[in-house]
Amino acid sequence: MKPHSKRADVVKRVAQIVSGLALAGLILPAVAFFLGWVEWETSNRVLLAATILWFASAPLSLVHGNNKPGQ
Amino acid sequence: MATDPPRAAEPVDEYEREPVPEHARLGLKSFVGQYAGEHIAGTELMIGPLFIAHGVAAADLLGGLLVGNLLAVLSWVYLCAPIATRARLTLYYQLEKICGRKLVTLYNLANGIMFCCLAGAMVTVSTTAVGVWFHIDMPTLSDWSPHGLGWILTGLIVGMLVSVVAAYGYLAVARFANLAAPWMVLVFVAFGIIGLKQIGMRSPGEFWDLAQTAIWKGGAPLSGNVKFTFWHVTFFAWFCNMAVHIGMADLSVLRYARKSGYGIASAAGMFIGHYMAWLSASILYAVQLKNDPTQTTPLPGPLAASACGVAGLICVIIAGWTTANPTIYRAGLAFQSIVPRASRFKVTLLTGMAATVAGLFPALAMKLLDFVALYGLVLMPMGAVLFVDFWLAKRIGFEPDYAARYQVSFNTAAAVAWFVTLGFCAWLVLSGLTPIFFAGLPGWFVAALLFALLSRFRQRRLPALGHA
Numbered sequence: 001m002k003p004h005s006k007r008a009d010v011v012k013r014v015a016q017i018v019s020g021l022a023l024a025g026l027i028l029p030a031v032a033f034f035l036g037w038v039e040w041e042t043s044n045r046v047l048l049a050a051t052i053l054w055f056a057s058a059p060l061s062l063v064h065g066n067n068k069p070g071q
Numbered sequence: 072m073a074t075d076p077p078r079a080a081e082p083v084d085e086y087e088r089e090p091v092p093e094h095a096r097l098g099l100k101s102f103v104g105q106y107a108g109e110h111i112a113g114t115e116l117m118i119g120p121l122f123i124a125h126g127v128a129a130a131d132l133l134g135g136l137l138v139g140n141l142l143a144v145l146s147w148v149y150l151c152a153p154i155a156t157r158a159r160l161t162l163y164y165q166l167e168k169i170c171g172r173k174l175v176t177l178y179n180l181a182n183g184i185m186f187c188c189l190a191g192a193m194v195t196v197s198t199t200a201v202g203v204w205f206h207i208d209m210p211t212l213s214d215w216s217p218h219g220l221g222w223i224l225t226g227l228i229v230g231m232l233v234s235v236v237a238a239y240g241y242l243a244v245a246r247f248a249n250l251a252a253p254w255m256v257l258v259f260v261a262f263g264i265i266g267l268k269q270i271g272m273r274s275p276g277e278f279w280d281l282a283q284t285a286i287w288k289g290g291a292p293l294s295g296n297v298k299f300t301f302w303h304v305t306f307f308a309w310f311c312n313m314a315v316h317i318g319m320a321d322l323s324v325l326r327y328a329r330k331s332g333y334g335i336a337s338a339a340g341m342f343i344g345h346y347m348a349w350l351s352a353s354i355l356y357a358v359q360l361k362n363d364p365t366q367t368t369p370l371p372g373p374l375a376a377s378a379c380g381v382a383g384l385i386c387v388i389i390a391g392w393t394t395a396n397p398t399i400y401r402a403g404l405a406f407q408s409i410v411p412r413a414s415r416f417k418v419t420l421l422t423g424m425a426a427t428v429a430g431l432f433p434a435l436a437m438k439l440l441d442f443v444a445l446y447g448l449v450l451m452p453m454g455a456v457l458f459v460d461f462w463l464a465k466r467i468g469f470e471p472d473y474a475a476r477y478q479v480s481f482n483t484a485a486a487v488a489w490f491v492t493l494g495f496c497a498w499l500v501l502s503g504l505t506p507i508f509f510a511g512l513p514g515w516f517v518a519a520l521l522f523a524l525l526s527r528f529r530q531r532r533l534p535a536l537g538h539a
Contacts, residue, residue, distance in 0.1 A: 055254070
């Protein structure tokens with residue numbers, strides 16, 4: 001395997017983990033707010049951070065693109 | 072509400088006038104992803120609250136959405152997908168073979184106008200989110216015309232940005248929309264969870280009580296809206312995408328499916344976008360009414376901000392933008408087919424401007440349920456024409472693909488079936504016999520019967536021809 005493709009694989013793997021965490025970061029604060037564990041403001045701050053994290057990592061984790069009909 | 076996906080268009084004009092070959096066909100997963108993504112849009116935040124404005128009760132809404140969405144999925148599975156996977160042609164090409172070029176041009180014009188209005192509603196939705204940041208004066212539920220200078224300026228800026236992007240960077244936004252889809256689904260889930268807490272729910276066991284007493288309480292609708300029952304909800308959920316399943320617009324998508332059964336993928340879109348997302352948006356509106364019963368206007372921006380803050384506002388803007396973009400693009404394509412020599416860039420830009428102007432009128436968004444029903448109704452008769460021509464023509468005794476076989480550019484039988492059906496449905500609605508949400512069902516049978524009878528009558532003296 002070429003070094004650059006190995007590096008690309010590592011970047012993609014890391015990005016997949018980060019984007020997974022970002023998706024979890026969208027649901028967990030809402031659930032925590034529902035259970036009364038965090039304040040509404042805290043929940044919103046985590047939601048915003050998870051949003052930024054998702055849009056930063058998802059393009060790298062979905063690097064193979066889409067395979068959708070008609071596109 | 073269903074939006075058209077960023078699907079085949081100028082960038083990739085594949086198999087526009089030929090069947091999709093075997094090597095280009097796709098598996099079930101591709102369709103699940105596409106349907107899940109395309110049926111969650113900014114307009115869901117408008118539709119959910121409108122159910123409450125129509126005075127719906129909890130059991131009617133939850134039951135009606137379940138049955139209506141199931142019927143919509145079955146329409147994809149049993150009406151659209153079997154034709155798509157047998158003919159493997161686009162709707163437009165199949166209609167052209169049946170109806171002739173001139174009638175298809177008329178169909179494209181109707182399609183383009185409807186898309187333009189739909190994109191306008193999406194611009195309205197995004198404007199409400201931008202408006203929260205700039206503290207502009209928002210329209211109310213009963214407003215029909217543009218509301219104040221702040222609203223007009225914000226709407227114009229949002230609409231122009233969407234239009235320029237649609238004209239320049241269609242593919243980039245289409246890719247961005249695919250990227251945003253999983254995030255958007257989860258933000259809608261968060262809307263629902265946070266909304267339930269805000270309405271006063273402390274444990275899942277309290278849901279049904281709260282649903283009946285605090286969220287979907289039933290009773291009288293808000294002023295200017297008809298009372299919604301189980302049947303209104305069922306038929307709305309079934310027919311809000313009538314143009315794409317019964318109207319057959321999704322032939323263009325499902326022609327890529329390896330198997331006819333892949334129409335079942337539409338369930339992902341229906342039960343995420345048209346069940347979970349509508350319920351979440353509805354809960355947010357109930358919270359708004361609980362906090363201030365005089366504030367009856369469902370404004371997606373403030374609703375989203377009240378649950379998820381800035382992330383919620385970003386969701387509304389992205390949801391409105393990524394769905395308005397392909398809608399404007401497709402409206403532009405429909406108009407361009409009428410004037411093929413015009414530049415696609417200019418046509419898309421002009422279409423976007425028309426959608427922007429439409430979006431300045433809040434009536435389009437505030438009466439979205441009625442508009443969506445109208446949208447399906449206008450295009451549905453051509454789906455019935457195509458269904459009869461594909462399955463029943465030979466059994467009834469006339470040749471399918473009449474326009475292609477006999478080299479005609481205007482199939483009178485199809486045109487009469489379309490226009491008379493629309494007249495019949497308009498009469499049903501305007502005379503008060505039935506609300507617009509139900510008119511599609513008798514309308515389909517009228518269109519099918521008229522086309523079958525007129526085609527048989529018209530072709531009885533024509534010479535028999537071989538296959539076109």
